[in-house]
Amino acid sequence: MKYLHTMVRVTDIGRSLDFYQKLGLKEVRRMERPEGRYTLIFLAAPGDEAAQVELTYNWDPEVYGEGRNFNRPPRDGRMAFVRSPDNISIELLQKGGALPPQEPWKSMPNTGNW
Helix, strand or coil: CCCCEEEEEECCHHHHHHHHHHCCCEEEEEEEECCCCEEEEEEEECCEEEEEEEEEEECCCCCCCCCCCEEECCCCCCEEEEECCCCCEEEEECCCCCCCCCCCHHHCCCEECC
């Protein structure tokens, strides 16, 4: 078996692309499917196109339920969670060693659904 990508449903292509591009991902492929009324956008980290994120945009509006999505500030100087425009929790890890804990994150509470 080979890992190809993870699919994430999005409701606004522009906002979602902006978010994932700020995380360093670049668009590598796009597929428009008028017959199915959806768009697929594949993103990857530059130089590492083997693992991708697939943004799936359905042209007809749908309401997606919210799962256990949360935000966690980088209190420990190493790990944080942020939310995408569609409330998907994304884990961010500090490259290298942990940074010293700092305010305002040091005393900031977790938010969201645990």
